[in-house]
Amino acid sequence: xxxxxxxxxxxxxxxxxxxxxxxxxxxxxxxxxxxxxxxxxxxxxxxxxxxxxxxxxxxxxxxxxxxxxxxxxxxxxxxxxxxxxxxxxxxxxxxxxxxxxxxxxxxxxxxxxxxxxxxxxxxxxxxxxxxxxxxxxxxxxxxxxxxxxxxxxxxxxxxxxxxxxxxxxxxxxxxxxxxxxxxxxxxxxxxxxxxxxxxxxxxx
Amino acid sequence: xxxxxxxxxxxxxxxxxxxxxxxxxxxxxxxxxxxxxxxxxxxxxxxxxxxxxxxxxxxxxxxxxxxxxxxxxxxxxxxxxxxxxxxxxxxxxxxxxxxxxxxxxxxxxxxxxxxxxxxxxxxxxxxxxxxxxxxxxxxxxxxxxxxxxxxxxxxxxxxxxxxxxxxxxxxxxxxxxxxxxxxxxxxxxxxxxxxxxxxxxxxx
Numbered sequence: 001x002x003x004x005x006x007x008x009x010x011x012x013x014x015x016x017x018x019x020x021x022x023x024x025x026x027x028x029x030x031x032x033x034x035x036x037x038x039x040x041x042x043x044x045x046x047x048x049x050x051x052x053x054x055x056x057x058x059x060x061x062x063x064x065x066x067x068x069x070x071x072x073x074x075x076x077x078x079x080x081x082x083x084x085x086x087x088x089x090x091x092x093x094x095x096x097x098x099x100x101x102x103x104x105x106x107x108x109x110x111x112x113x114x115x116x117x118x119x120x121x122x123x124x125x126x127x128x129x130x131x132x133x134x135x136x137x138x139x140x141x142x143x144x145x146x147x148x149x150x151x152x153x154x155x156x157x158x159x160x161x162x163x164x165x166x167x168x169x170x171x172x173x174x175x176x177x178x179x180x181x182x183x184x185x186x187x188x189x190x191x192x193x194x195x196x197x198x199x200x201x202x203x204x
Numbered sequence: 205x206x207x208x209x210x211x212x213x214x215x216x217x218x219x220x221x222x223x224x225x226x227x228x229x230x231x232x233x234x235x236x237x238x239x240x241x242x243x244x245x246x247x248x249x250x251x252x253x254x255x256x257x258x259x260x261x262x263x264x265x266x267x268x269x270x271x272x273x274x275x276x277x278x279x280x281x282x283x284x285x286x287x288x289x290x291x292x293x294x295x296x297x298x299x300x301x302x303x304x305x306x307x308x309x310x311x312x313x314x315x316x317x318x319x320x321x322x323x324x325x326x327x328x329x330x331x332x333x334x335x336x337x338x339x340x341x342x343x344x345x346x347x348x349x350x351x352x353x354x355x356x357x358x359x360x361x362x363x364x365x366x367x368x369x370x371x372x373x374x375x376x377x378x379x380x381x382x383x384x385x386x387x388x389x390x391x392x393x394x395x396x397x398x399x400x401x402x403x404x405x406x407x408x
Binding site for chain 2: 005041055092
């Protein structure tokens with residue numbers, strides 16, 4: 001499509017490079033921005049610019065942070081002996097929002113996927129192994145996505161753990177969602193939730 | 205939702221201020237940007253920044269442009285005696301993409317809508333009247349949206365035209381879309397397309 005201005009056309013092209021945004025939506029957004037005052041537009045531009053320069057990653061768990069250690073690793077009240085292994089920063093945000101977990105995290109930054117050319121060295125597995133070696137880790141919780149890639153990654157990490165160590169290795173429970181009707185649950189999930197059934201008292 | 209970094213949280217908030225973007229989508233976009241290299245992120249930021257400072261509007265037709273007159277008004281090969289009146293820049297883009305229209309435009313920047321508090325003075329009607337007074341306009345084509353507001357705006361402009369002038373006033377045709385089946389067309393459109401039927405030879 002041709003636009004009447006190079007500035008507009010560049011903005012549309014750039015906005016359309018975001019995931020899930022097509023040309024028409026990008027144009028709608030650009031024209032929407034044009035109706036705002038300059039200061040508001042610059043605010044958006046600066047917030048995006050800051051993503052390029054002001055983002056830091058926690059050197060311990062690779063979560064995003066503003067500086068030094070992330071808030072979670074820096075929090076002395078959290079149980080640093082329990083590490084929850086996740087793929088992505090979004091997973092950390094989701095688990096934190098439950099308000100239930102008091103341990104720390106390890107963000108892999110992806111999962112092993114030979115199809116996409118992502119091997120064990122492309123994600124933060126080495127630093128996890130190092131963390132386990134150096135620290136006094138008591139439990140590793142796998143909270144990876146329930147896919148072949150996620151399962152492969154969990155298994156790979158499981159195999160790299162020091163042999164004969166007494167680290168407890170667990171995986172988050174999979175099963176029928178709260179509020180979901182049994183008849184609509186997919187059969188793999190349902191089968192797994194039957195196999196991993198728990199004492200009824202635990203649900204009370 | 206709480207995010208592990210102020211920079212991320214500001215970016216999410218700003219991106220979520222765009223139309224049709226919620227918090228989760230904004231987060232996905234921000235994290236997607238973080239996976240790009242800095243130069244790419246800055247490119248997006250600069251393209252948005254330019255919307256605040258480098259956008260100009262054509263002083264004649266109020267279309268968006270880079271400088272001076274817009275490409276359409278500046279194009280001597282176009283018929284400046286035919287003015288197509290539209291609400292929005294997107295309408296200009298849509299009509300230009302047909303490749304059929306050789307006249308010029310007048311972008312109102314909205315439509316009269318008492319419900320939204322938009323009166324005739326809030327859109328570019330005066331400058332259109334002035335254009336008609338000053339220039340040698342032969343035809344005005346109304347291409348406004350087919351709503352009460354669009355129709356009101358067309359009618360208001362029609363009434364402001366100098367009385368007794370020999371300017372031809374037309375409206376784009378409304379009717380059943382090309383490729384649309386008659387049985388699925390809404391009855392108002394169908395009624396209008398029957399009332400405004402055209403000689404068959406014209407469709408050949």
